[in-house]
Amino acid sequence: xxxxxxxxxxxxxxxxxEMDKFRVRLAEADGKFHxxxxxxxxxxxxxxxxxxxxxxxxxxxxxxxxSTLPSDDLLKILxxxxxxxxxxxxxxxxxxxxxxxxxxxxxxPDTTRIWGFNxxxxxxxxxxxxxxxxxxxxxxxxxxxxxxxxxxxxNMVFDADLSRFYWEVD
Numbered sequence: 001x002x003x004x005x006x007x008x009x010x011x012x013x014x015x016x017x018e019m020d021k022f023r024v025r026l027a028e029a030d031g032k033f034h035x036x037x038x039x040x041x042x043x044x045x046x047x048x049x050x051x052x053x054x055x056x057x058x059x060x061x062x063x064x065x066x067s068t069l070p071s072d073d074l075l076k077i078l079x080x081x082x083x084x085x086x087x088x089x090x091x092x093x094x095x096x097x098x099x100x101x102x103x104x105x106x107x108x109p110d111t112t113r114i115w116g117f118n119x120x121x122x123x124x125x126x127x128x129x130x131x132x133x134x135x136x137x138x139x140x141x142x143x144x145x146x147x148x149x150x151x152x153x154x155n156m157v158f159d160a161d162l163s164r165f166y167w168e169v170d
Contacts, residue, residue: 001117001156008100010043014061014121016093026062026089033064039123041096046116046150047107054116054150055105061094063087069106107165116153118142 002009016022016039026038039061046054058066065085084099119139138147140154 006102008102011097012041013095014039014093029062031062033060033066035122038062039094042120044118044153045105046153047111049110049112051116051150059085059096059098061087102165107162109166111162113157113159115156115158116150117156118153120147
């Protein structure tokens with residue numbers, strides 16, 4: 001994870017234990033987003049001091065995306081168009097690289113220097129051995145709570161002046 005003046009970047013190399021089954025599941029997704037078909041990486045960002053809300057971006061190994069955003073995120077219509085995602089299927093899994101424009105993260109004057117941040121991965125989701133505890137992993141454990149619990153996200157220090165990204169939308 002890194003950033004420049006305009007983007008937050010996330011890159012992951014995901015290993016898959018059974019590539020033959022993974023390729024079948026990926027093909028079943030047929031170029032569309034499907035959380036249980038192929039590989040999915042979830043990026044969670046909570047920029048407010050209270051961590052009451054967060055943004056969730058799901059990045060599929062086939063290059064499709066899905067996002068769940070707070071209901072008051074009036075800029076959410078911009079997210080799918082401006083998020084840049086690159087994926088590559090390898091011999092041992094897949095790689096994901098994404099650029100999240102800071103302008104689409106709905107930063108506000110209450111945005112803090114320390115963001116709640118987490119990465120989750122859904123993997124090896126095959127019917128004959130699907131087990132939620134074994135098929136999901138996190139960069140930072142949410143301690144047995146639902147994975148989308150921003151109070152348990154890890155901390156990412158974002159030491160930059162982000163005031164140019166504050167949007168007042170009425």
